[in-house]
Amino acid sequence: MRKILRPFYILYQIIIAYPLAGIATMLTGISVSLFGRYIPIKGGDYWPAVIWSKFMVRIFLLPMKVEGRENLDPNKNYIFIANHQGAWDIFVMFGYLGRNYKWMMKESLRKMPFIGKACHDTGHIFVNRESPQKEIFVKAIRTLKKGTAMGIFAEGTRTRNGRLGRFKKGAFAIADMTQLEVVPLAIEGSYNLLPPKAKFMNWTPLKLTILKPIKPIGKGKENVEYLMTESRAAIAKALGEE
Numbered sequence: 001m002r003k004i005l006r007p008f009y010i011l012y013q014i015i016i017a018y019p020l021a022g023i024a025t026m027l028t029g030i031s032v033s034l035f036g037r038y039i040p041i042k043g044g045d046y047w048p049a050v051i052w053s054k055f056m057v058r059i060f061l062l063p064m065k066v067e068g069r070e071n072l073d074p075n076k077n078y079i080f081i082a083n084h085q086g087a088w089d090i091f092v093m094f095g096y097l098g099r100n101y102k103w104m105m106k107e108s109l110r111k112m113p114f115i116g117k118a119c120h121d122t123g124h125i126f127v128n129r130e131s132p133q134k135e136i137f138v139k140a141i142r143t144l145k146k147g148t149a150m151g152i153f154a155e156g157t158r159t160r161n162g163r164l165g166r167f168k169k170g171a172f173a174i175a176d177m178t179q180l181e182v183v184p185l186a187i188e189g190s191y192n193l194l195p196p197k198a199k200f201m202n203w204t205p206l207k208l209t210i211l212k213p214i215k216p217i218g219k220g221k222e223n224v225e226y227l228m229t230e231s232r233a234a235i236a237k238a239l240g241e242e
Helices: 002-038 047-059 089-096 107-111 115-121 133-145 170-178 221-239
Strands: 064-067 078-082 101-106 125-127 149-153 181-188 206-210
Touching (some): 002 047, 078 089, 078 221, 089 181, 089 206, 133 170, 170 181, 170 221
Parallel strands (some): 101 149
């Protein structure tokens, strides 16, 4: 049935979904910059992104399921650690996690029209291979001490084959320095929705699983390794990749 309907879905994307998505992206970028920095209002850097993310999921007719919100304490700050299947992970997290947070993102995303400037204006952290590690840590810790959570893709890049990759230690070193709990997030469907080099999306259900927070067991190298190992194991289990 999906093969039969795919040409109609592609036509729908060309005629309706992509044009509306482009307009929504432009308006979101302008709104976030304007109300998050230049005329700051409470939630001005957050709610436009939430509305944009949910709009994107709905305009492309994608089923969305969320599990595990009960695992989060509204009075606690966290570091959210997610697997990275594709571009739509951003919409899944921003739209459906239910928590304001700042991204740690690739420097190349700064060039994304409207959204790159909005992220720069509102304190998201851009990272490249030349970025001094100490500088990144200082920015992240400063953000967390303000009471704003961090969202980090622990693999550092998108999966190339749809499976969970190796985790990098940076996110867990930040968790170790701040002694905050780490919340693993398992994202499903994003890879099949828009595989690498694909021009049009495949109709695919999306799912976000919010797993139980992982508490530090101390401070130092052993704690970093523990948080990283436990986070990856939890996400792998949720994805069925044990």
